[in-house]
Amino acid sequence: MASITGSFTSLSCSLMPNQAVNRVSKLGSVSLSISGKSFPSLRVQPARFRVSCAAKPETVDKVCKIVRKQLALPDESEVAGHSKFASLGADSLDTVEIVMGLEEEFGISVEEESAQNIATVQDAADLIEKLIENKGA
Template sequence: MASVTGAASMGMTCLSFKPSKVPIHGVSKLKSVSFSISGKSLPSLRMQPGSSRFRVSCAAKAETVEKVCEIVRKQLALPEDSAVTGESKFASLGADSLDTVEIVMGLEEEFGISVEEESAQSITTVQDAADLIEKLIEKKGA
């Protein structure tokens, strides 16, 4: 059986995923696993191509995710209490391609970054946007 173990130390959360040797119906095509604890998004685990291992993708800081949520709510004219989380897909929130371009422009302005068109096209969720923002800010500071 697949199992997930976790440990917390010094304010950080560590997770590991061990797939079982016994096939579990529907798990053979598993590509990613996401976790949340008390509504807080944790890093996603994604299957490495050509492997049976998962890798942890770097998750943006909670503050960055929340700021992206605020910008998305504002751009899409959603109520402040609407459920927008890291896992929220722009399309599921009612965004079309023009809305997505305007969201990216708002993020560029807010965070003082420049998002290349190729990168912008890969953003489909709030978490994708927040992760990209932190990556660009890190590059900018280097």
């Protein structure tokens, strides 16, 4: 059995066809199978481990472009998945405008509660993919 420590705030993952999370119990252990290969249960200590699957690079790139445009940042400025809106100079109004731009670009609707949890470009990209997936289901 594997033992993993880290910083746990959430468990999220987007899986492709033929991939499945077999079991998540009490967010204390995770068992999964990907493409027919099984992995042993991972025992984690709540509040100490984070599992996250990143959004597609194309989605992150689109979000970066929208953020650059909304904040009037030069093309050569570094905006990447790890970039925090606040570090890029965004205030709360800028963040609202970024979310509105994302909604328009991706044809989605972001709930106010979800929008308040977006702090980085990666957060936005992950939420967009989740909303698009839910919209298609």
